[in-house]
Amino acid sequence: MRADRLVSLVLLLRQRGRLTAAELARELEVSTRTVLRDVEALSTAGVPVYAERGRHGGFALLPGFRAELTGLTSDEALGLLVGGRGFGLGPARAAALRKVADALPEGHRATAGDAARRLLADPAEDLVAQRPVADEVPGPAVAVVRRAVLAGHRLRLHYVPPSGDPGWRTVDPIGLVTVRGRGYLLATRGGEDRTYRLARVLDAAELPEPARRPADVDLDRLWRERVARFRTGGEQVAVRVRVDPARREELGATALAVRAVGDDGSDGDGGGDGGGDGRPLLEVDFSDRRHAEWALWRAGAAAEVLSPDWLRAALHDRAAAIAARYARS
Structure with missing residues (x-):
């Protein structure tokens, strides 16, 4: 994970020029102390990153520095395919987009960068209403859930139900769904359909045995069926x-x-x-x-x-x- 972050740091400096430690920390979703340690590690490894002092200072690369750093990790590729929201893939998607931009020819890179600054999709604020606050899911927990879903392994969840005390349960994961900033795990437990809100997962453990689930799944159809069942099953x-x-x-x-x-x-x-x-x-x-x-x-x-x-x-x-x-x- 640190190696991926170092690559992202280099790409940020190469594409945007001078950036402060605070700006790098915000982009990489880490602390400024971590950024300083990463810059030191890059310098030790021979990457020509240097610091400029003063009011408009920051970190920068020597002009003309270039290295082939555009290979995508599996999480980065997955983040591009699914959008990265709600599955703990936001940082991976951001890193992938930086690599894609860096792979463009010089002239196209500048044009794409200017165009991207003039387009804004799905901001947090609207003219008539504020978007619901996205669920905060512990990074390690959602990563374990995602890994079990993709590997087809059973899953142990430490889960807080809407009413009741937290408890551990073993489930067979089917897929993950994100809706308006909220993430859900579709699974079965004891052969019965279950839907778990990711924000209520306190901890998770991937089990070695395979999940008991069909080989193929139409997740869109399955989600619509569960939504319909939920809506008709309550006090409408x-x-x-x-x-x-x-x-x-x-x-x-x-x-x-x-x-x-x-x-x-x-x-x-x-x-x-x-x-x-x-x-x-x-x-x-x-x-x-x-x-x-x-x-x-x-x-x-x-x-x-x-x-x-x-x-x-x-x-x-x-x-x-x-x-x-x-x-x-």
């Missing part, structure tokens, strides 16, 4: 709601399903509920009561719940408590 809640057209898509993004009942307060046959205020009337499904209350409270005054009554009462009580807390004396 249907809500009738009028919503501001500008917020309709946002509300739909938080729900299990959305059905248009009618517009302008009608249900499509002229009956309606007498609203007539131009807001679409929708029937929206949520996974449970807590999900419904959270989503409709988040919508604020842009949505008006018509039913069920318990949800109207819950939103009223919450709003009243907030109003009382901030009432002017």
Whole structure:
């Protein structure tokens, strides 16, 4: 792992020029102390890296230095193929992209670097909402899980269930899925389907025996089946709601399903509920009561719940408590 990091450090300096220890630490996801040790190791090995003091100082390579460092490791190649998010492959993917850029001809490298600085995909902030915070999974644990999945070996997990105490369990891993920054392990345990959230894995151990699983798997189909089973297996809640057209898509993004009942307060046959205020009337499904209350409270005054009554009462009580807390004396 250290050898891969040293290669990445050299490529960073070659492609970006002078960088401070803090900038290198941020790119390599290590401490500044580790960067200083790595720079010293490179110098000892004969790589012409030198330090410049002062306000605009940092580390740099002697001009013209070049070495063939573009071979990809298996993790780096895998990071490129799957995107690197959610599987503990982020640093490997970043290292692979640096190697790909370094392998380009000089003229193409400069053009690609300029183009990459003008394109930004999937940032953390949006104009209308903030992306959910990605799960923090201990690096060693997710690496062990990933290795067992790819090798086809059984796995011991020290896992914290949503309700209950942590415990060890032996599972047969099938595959890994990442959704909106959250990672999941699809597995079987005792022949029964199980889905484990990676953020709840405290520790993991790869076992030598092979996993009991089919040789081929359609992970996309399997994930859709488990999602459908999860959604229909709980205390699902249907809500009738009028919503501001500008917020309709946002509300739909938080729900299990959305059905248009009618517009302008009608249900499509002229009956309606007498609203007539131009807001679409929708029937929206949520996974449970807590999900419904959270989503409709988040919508604020842009949505008006018509039913069920318990949800109207819950939103009223919450709003009243907030109003009382901030009432002017």
